[in-house]
Amino acid sequence: MHVVIVYDVGIERLDAVRHVLKKYLTWIQNSAFEGEITAGKLEEVRLLVSQVIDKEKDSVVVYAVNNPSWLEKKVWGREKGSTDNVL
């Protein structure tokens, strides 16, 4: 499946969340990663992220489509993921 993951986590936990996500997905911008991933790998991501976030305060939202062609992507302004260094 193809996923987009956006996160809103406390600054002290940002590095840990990004460290997990960048092992599996592509960095898009400040608070978003995306990429192709299997259901099994996504469950790995969920478990690892669950270990580092504060579930009362932090939010991680996963949008998934089974067929990547269903998801149209447009960039307004700068396409950061392709030009900036990954965190």
Place this chain on the structure above:
Amino acid sequence: MHVVIVYDVGIERLDAVRHVLKKYLTWIQNSAFEGEITAGKLEEVRLLVSQVIDKEKDSVVVYAVNNPSWLEKKVWGREKGSTDNVL
């Protein structure tokens, strides 16, 4: 169509971007809005956002699916959009 919009913009332009997006979509978390929108309204959003972002520095990414049932959403941790005040 159903869209998810994520943005990474300079702090001095954040309020202006959010001001546009919240007129059309639902706030999900710090840097993301989502909702149903027509192609015409999305073009309005694009024009308004283009007026307030710095296109050399800021990035706004729009993910769109034609059928909302194609997009599966999961929340890990806190579901901010439903419980917190919109910005």
